[in-house]
Amino acid sequence: ILYGMNELGVTPDKPYKKSARIVGDVMGKYHPHGDSAIYESMVRMAQDFSYRYMLVDGHGNFGS
Secondary structure, three states, rough: OOHHHHHHHOOOOOOOHHHHHHHHHHHHOOOOOHHHHHHHHHHHHHOOOOOOOOOOOOOOOOOO
16 A cells, blocks of 8 residues: 555655545555455554554545
């Protein structure tokens, strides 16, 4: 997921992108087995209590 975000140019200094765009790109290129696992993993990366550091900056109604 992080590699796919980097390939899309999603960096902290750029505007936010829709999560469906990231999930679709990752699913199309790297993980063609459904979108729910990708989205749930991305949501966990945005939660400050799941990992030691937040890896994804969730914006808006992210993960609820």
